[in-house]
Amino acid sequence: MxxxxxxxxxxxxxxxxxxxxxxxxxxxxxxxxxxxxxxxxxxxxxxxxxxxxxxxxxxxxxxxxxxxxxxxxxxxxxxxxxxxxxxxxxxxxxxxxxxxxxxxxxxxxxxxxxxxxxxxxxxxxxxxxxxxxxxxxxxxxxxxxxxxxxxxxxxxxxxxxxxxxETARVVAERERDRLIRQAQDAMQTLKTWFDQAPGFVALLKGPDFVFDMVNDAYLQLVGHRGIEGRPAFEALPDLRNQGYEELLQRVYVSGEPFIGRGLRLQVQESPGDDLRERYVDLIYQPVRNTDGAVTGIFAQGHDVTEQVLAVNALKEADQRKDEFLATLAHELRNPLAPIRQAVAVAKSPAADEARTAWALAVIDRQVSHMAVLLEDLLDVSRISRGRLHLRMQGVVLAEVVQAALEAVQPMIDAKGHHLAIALPEQPVRLVADPVRLAQVLSNLLSNAAKYTDAGGRITLEAHAGEGCLTLRVQDTGIGLSIDSQDEIFEMFSQVASALHRSEGGLGIGLALTKGIVELHGGSLRVHSEGLGHGSVFTVSLPLPAAEAVEAVEGGAGAAHPQPTTPADTPAPTQAPAASDGVEGAESAAEGTLVLVADDNADALDSLAALLELNGHRVVKARDGREALEIARRVRPRVAILDIGMPDLSGFEVARQIRASAWGATMPLVALTGWGQPEDARAALDAGFTHHLTKPVAPAVLGSLVRAVTAN
Incomplete structure (x- = not known):
């Protein structure tokens, strides 16, 4: 079948x-x-x-x-x-x-x-x-x-x-129908609504988009110009070439509404003015006649500039936080490196009494440096939580200035700066916390010293009068762009041109300084003519009447002790048996010739001592230019370079060594506190063979040096 x-x-x-x-x-x-x-x-x-x-x-x-x-x-x-x-x-x-x-x-x-x-x-x-x-x-x-x-x-x-x-169509049609009914049933009500709407509203008629109705918020957005009865882009020529004309044409031809969020708008407040930047949420809704043909466009929206800027500020703050954390890691790794190296030197069986004493001094100095970093962090936290309490008393300005100078004079002298101080002839007496006020001045002076090239000029001036003390710290340093001047006092903020200078920093010093000044009832501002033209920081503090100073002095009690400053710490001692420059290289013990470059003296000397104890011959350089010159002269077997050095960075030294015939294959090791993945990529791109993050274990470094020199 x-x-x-x-x-x-x-x-x-x-x-x-x-x-x-x-x-x-x-x-x-x-x-x-x-x-x-x-x-x-x-x-x-x-x-x-x-x-x-x-x-x-x-x-x-x-x-x-x-x-x-x-x-x-x-x-x-x-x-x-x-x-x-x-x-x-x-x-x-x-x-x-x-x-x-x-x-x-x-x-x-x-x-x-x-x-x-x-x-x-x-x-x-x-x-x-x-x-x-x-x-x-x-x-x-x-x-x-x-x-x-x-x-x-x-x-x-x-x-x-x-x-x-049908969601898009139904929603659009219902909104369109609602607006048309409202316009047909109560024109006056619509006009009232237009005028009182919380956002900007405009009704544009015809293919030329003639302004038929606009409310006050719209006029405020475009600068209160006479625009009613005129084609949109004739009345507002500054809106051309920003994409809005094309959007209106698309809505008018297609009949489909347009919704935009956070659109950038550049508009003049009045004809001939500079364009100002605004951000808007915007709806273009086609308006139809009884036959369904599009006859105009209803524009509605809100100026959301403040919200957009706030969101952008949060994003920038988050980015600054990430940069701060990376910088904090760098700043803590830098003292950890000489500490770890000094410990290895002190534990070495070959270390004599003098070398051990030197290693302990290195550890003491670097621990003190780390303590200062941590104390700054705690101070910022105290200010942000309202927990930093001032010990106000009658003080003499000259004594505060002297305390600040004791803290920063070694740095100023080391960089060969000329410091000029101009104080009023008559003693200036004020009510302040002497420790914190000295901290303000030392921060500003050290900031000027850091970001001024060697041999620069720094000026501290004070003027008293009309109930106000004005302190000005001026330098001939790297200066500030306009944008940087607006942001420099914010937490975690660092000027881009200063980030890779050897002195480093956490980006909280000026925020801390500003907070202390404001706790004194004063203000701190900055001015610069631009990059390369130096900076002027101005502190304004209220001056009380003489009777008020005397009253405070009468009940002040014991003076607040001065904080430990760099001047209180022992002067760096020279590492024993380390070779500076090319001198001494030939008399060193036989072994691999290693060039070590770092602008941190303790890091440089401790690493050199460690390598010498392991049988290597070491030549040292304290900046990038010296490192490059020594490398050209002695042709080391391997070079270990810090990145953030003055004159020439470690990146530039590596690039120039790689560009030479004698250095094309030389093993180059980047030893740095910058330990993010992008830092390692940058080092390899510059020509480094290896990237090590401080503090590196001595055994690891020793194995690496032996490995790269064995080939």
Whole structure:
């Protein structure tokens, strides 16, 4: 007996991947990967012809469609339907529909039941469905129909749906209709609403976008110019070439609304003025006549400049925080390096009494330096929490200045700066915390010394009069750009041109200084003519009446002790048996000749001593230029270079060594406190062979030197 092949063979629409029917789409691929034998649908060979045909139409269509089949309404859909599902895809493919659409089953479930039980198709137009397809509830609008699919035995086996999401159109049309009705029903009400709207509003008519109505907020945004009755870009020529003309044209021609967030706008306050930068949230809504033709555009929005700037400021603050943490790590690694190296020297069996004493002095100095860094951090925290308490007493300005000079004079002398001080002839008496006020002046003077090249000029001037003391610290240093002058007192802020100078810093010194001045009731400001033109920091402090000073002095009690300053710490001692420059290199012990360069004397001397104890000959350089000159003269076997050195950075030294014939293959080791991945990449790009982060274990460094010199 002959068998009807049409009911037992797979439809051509559902052939394998090489067949013409099953499309090479995402849904088609899902279809191929599912083992249908394990699903309620069972093996494909047993599927009814009607199901195969429906699926073939669905999967090959570019219109959103799906098929629900069987008692559990197994969900099968095409690629065009995937955006409707959102995050439910691809889990929804081949799963029961009720499981997928539980949140809207109260709407679609009864309709599906009607089709499956009674065979009556449905029709739904612009129906609201509140669904969570993207992880949050949202109002969506859909037009769809359910049609029955009959099984081979004539019973209803499933349903077929073609659907269209109408959310954008419905929302736009409803907003449009609301505005048109409002304009038709109550023009005066609309005008009142225009004038009192919290945001800016304008109604533009015709293809030239003539201003028909504008409110006060819009006039304020564009500078209170007379714009009503004039084409938009004739009235506001400064808005041309910013993209707004093209946006209006697109909305007018397409009839589709436009919504923009945080759009940048440059506008004049009045004709001829400089452009000012603003940011706006904006809606362009097409306005239609009774025939549905677009006749104008309704523009509505808000000036969100403050919000955008606040968000940008948070991003910048977060970036400064990250930079600060990297800098803090650098500043702590720098003293840790000589500490670790000095410990290794002191523990060496070859270290004599003098070398051990020197190593302990290095450790003491570097620990004191770390203590100062940590105390600055604590002071900033105390100020931010309102916990920094001043010990106010009557003080004489000259004594405060002298205390500040004791702290910074070694740094000023080391860099060969000329310091000029001009104080009033008569003693200036004020009420202040002498320790903290000295800290303010020492911070400003040390800042000037750091960021002024050797041999610069620094001036400290004081003027008293009309109840105010003015202190000015002026330098001939690197100066500040306009933007830097606005930001330099913020936490974690460092000037870009100063970040890689050898002196380093945490970027909190000026924030701390400003906080202390303001706790005294004063102010701190800065002025610079620009990069390379030096800076002037001005402190203004209130001067109390003489009677007030005497009253404070009478009850002041014991004076507050002065803080430990660099002047209180022992002067650096010379590391024993270390070779400076090329002198002494030939008399050193036989071994590999190593060039070591670092502007930190303790780090340089301790590393040199450590290498010499390991049998190497060492030559030392205290800046980049000296390192390059020594390398040219003595041709070391390996060079270990710090990065942040004055005159020439370690990067530039490496590049110049690599550019020479004699240094093309020389092993170069970057030994630095900058330990981020981008720092290592920068070192390798500059020509370094290795990048080590301070403090490095002596054994690791020794193994590396032996390895690179063994080849």
């Amino acid at each position: 002959e068998t009807d092949q049409s009911s037992t063979s797979p439809s051509i629409l559902l052939q394998d991947a090489d067949g013409p029917g099953l499309p090479a789409t995402e849904a088609g691929q899902l279809f191929r990967t599912i083992d249908w034998n394990t699903t309620p649908l069972g093996p494909q060979d047993a599927w009814p012809q009607s199901l195969r045909i429906a699926l073939g139409v669905c999967l090959n269509s570019r219109f959103p469609m799906f098929v629900w089949w069987g008692p559990s309404l197994v969900n099968l859909y095409n690629d065009a339907y995937i955006p409707v599902l959102g995050k439910r895809h691809p889990t929804a493919f081949g799963r029961p529909a009720r499981e997928t659409w539980a949140d809207i089953w109260d709407v679609v479930g009864p309709q599906a039941e009607q089709v499956m039980l009674e065979g009556r198709p449905t029709w739904n137009q612009d129906v609201l469905l509140v669904m969570e397809r993207n992880g949050y509830p949202e109002d969506t609008y859909f037009t769809w129909s359910y049609s029955p699919i009959y099984d081979d035995d004539g019973s209803i086996g499933g349903l077929f749906c073609a659907c269209q999401e």
